[in-house]
Amino acid sequence: MTTLPRIAPMLATPGHLPPAATDGQWAYEVKQDGQRAMAYVEADGSLRLLARSGADITAAYPELAPLGAALGGVPAVLDGEIVALDDQGRSDFERLQSRMGLAGSPLKAARMAERVPAQLVLFDVVFLDGTSLLARPYAERRAALERLALDGPHWSTPSVAVGHGENALAMTREAGLEGIVAKRLTSAYEPGVRARSWIKIRHVRTVDVIVGGWVPGRGRLGGLPGALLVGERHASGLRYAGSVGTGWSDAERTRLAELLRVAAVDTCPFDETPPVAGARWVLPRLVGEVRYATRTKAGRLRQPSWHRLRPDLAPDDTG
Template structure:
């Protein structure tokens, strides 16, 4: 299929706020794709090419982009093959090789195709074609039940391959997609509440567990082989030998565990999140040691536990990894829940997660079964731009423009980000240096004082609340916002929503 057809579909999807219209347009495209075009096309539509990052930023794209072609000739397969070549380029001279490849390829692209290629590589599609919409489109195009497609995508962690199977395989093959030890699944997510009592009203009897100030991990063991994945499903096994060793010593042969890892100081208290992430991101072991803590178990020795109630999973978790279980208590009493929350804070942790004791593990979904509670309001927002500093910060990118996800398009583009404030507070010299080096790599445009970037960088922001404001399209502004940390472990599609922030007005 010509790349132009994909561009036309993204334009049609971006031009409507109707979810149904988006699904129909995407389904029409998917139904016409050849089998080997399906997974690449899904990646392009989401701004998440199957090759991942290929070492090309905005500046590299701009420098390589020449005059556009007059007519369309490129195919989806051509673009996929280009990204393979870009991803494989390495070593001395690789930057020049990438620039040459891009220049030769984009010379064959029309102006609209050049824009599409740029947005696909920078993760800035802004069509409102979030994974939920595209998953529904796959179900429509393949004439398969939506819940079956969603489950297959969640358990495989790969919507592109799920789409290929749904569109080219049998119903039985799609139904058969399940947990595979060694293949990561999308993690279950938590909603938020203002207090443990409010959370308990929603869940009923629940396991109230410490919310650690660490990094999410998913650990798979199949016999002697152990693999560790991040929340974004990246394999980091070689970076966390101490986690591997803990799991190797558990009394089990096959297991999938969900949890967090963090570094501790000499007194056993958690070190700052930045230290954990610095160690977490190292390609070689460092002096800082990471400790794993587990809060769920998805599979054990041939038995899948996803659909079992949390009470059953916790019993198995205690048997398998009791010494490495995250602290918590099962209760329906608000006073007990509040006490656990206070204990977590006194131990240096973020707060608690309140989990309905009868709930299954809903991979990849955020619902009311898990509810996180933090005493200080913190939200994961997306950096939209950064302003050049002045005075002591002259020469550094400083003040951040912050956006909240708008999944429905209530205040702008569906799937886009609504600006809710700015802040430079909490930025250390180390963070200033990092963002000054990094943001120009994902720049989409700039002025004398501001660099606008692709909305792919998640930052955790602490606030005292929100207030009504006509300055921003969402009708609110952050109060006393300050940076806590960058969330390298979290994709922008999981940022907090404008609706969540607006709910603070009612509180």
Template sequence: MLAVPGELPSDRERYGLEVKWDGIRALMHLDDALKVTGRHGADYTRKYPEISGFAIKNAVIDGEVVALDPHGKPSFVRLQHRMHLTDPEPLIVDRYPVTYVPFDLLYLDRMSLCDLPYQDRRALLDELDIGAPPYFPGDSDLLSATHEQGLEGVVAKRLDSPYRPGVRSPSWVKVKNLSTTEVVIGGWKPGKGRRAAGIGSLIMGVFTSRGLTYVGHVGTGFTDEVLNLLYAILRPLEIPRSPFHNPVPWRNRWVRPDLVGEVAYTMWTDEQRLRHPVWRGLRPDKLPSEVRR
């Protein structure tokens, strides 16, 4: 079940508020053997070996895989070091460990709980005592608290809402302190100076009724390590012509629009361009076809 972006609801007493975790959504299947899967069914079990099963069986839990910084805050930058590794080396696991944050309970004792109200599912999840962070009353100051602590925001969930797999429901509303959006990578502009041999900036697009539409380029927010990784990933995807339906300035290197990234930005311009975008990372858990304005 997915949330819609928006503001805090006016009838906040009908909602519970959760911290919005800056990570990768994942389901934990607890049976005789543990299995962790992504939004589209990809098997994450070997990707995140430090996620161990809890002392329960016959349950399916919804939650988020996060990487915490030294101050205990979710760091999407740190998570990038793990997202593309199928079978990470122990040294990488030790250097960039991840944590699983449970926040919903979908099955228990082989029975579906999806039709139960959110507050009832959360009560059952809390009874399992597996470290699920609490949710707060809808009229609490959680959004302000997350802003003060530099966290991404909150998710407001109707207390009476059932769980609808695969549905982006207005019963769940994500309220962010920072404007972010997913973009499709359609190419890259060669760098200058110390970046001359590689990527200077990425060419971004979103899908509209006319096809992949250019919305700007992003050249900040990268480390040298990230740029080298992106170069290795994008080179095999190169194509001779632009994948965008609208004109793109400069001479660029084009790639198949197979990869999704996330950027922070200040606003959309009148020309439908992202203003002051800053790269946050690849989103292998998102499909390009999902990326729309």
């Protein structure tokens, strides 16, 4: 049996479209809104799925197990995104959340697979039939992936566009998708690195933040979070990034209240205590994604709005 190497996923850097003069040197993929996963397929057809954090999430997605047989005995390590689709065929992270965190509950995972089926969207192959492809250019890896013809009931290999970045961005905007990822055709695969050769271009600005505290709401929101105090990880600790007070549904606000209660501590986790009256502190372990307009000169988020909780990310995965 081939011993498959463990490979951390390569990460994209937030940014803008490449210059028009170099447009033909890039491929453009639809940015999926799901859970990143590395798929390890052994020669015997067994499948193992690892999240970006390194956690084994195989049991959470039983419908993906037949992918191994689809490779016909060829061992491989594939990179992709697990998504749940809405009624219009778009990836919907809120739907996927009901599938996440079930690796320790295989019976519940099997029931949820019937209600909210998952899809594994494949976009790279980094090890194939005993050979590492890490140093090969993206264009060559992509061609190898397409030759595998992995399109099944719960997995797919969507097409990419070479050049025409402006058109790709406009089409995803019109379709209500999150954005695109631009990948330089000559780029090697850099495990665990947030590289400039992969650029994610979103239609709204978002950032992954760590919750360090909260302020209780008033009136009917008494006991529930009226605002979250969030920060960003840097070399010496957790830097305060601002207060987020909009963007939740009632159900998510209630869920957050319980998570905050369990994580309560007496000391402020930020490098510098923010001047926020009535603040309550929590262990800096909850990760969320926030939409925002711009940043202040001090790096604070302007007009932030809560987008979603990120249970698939650990605090060290942000940035």
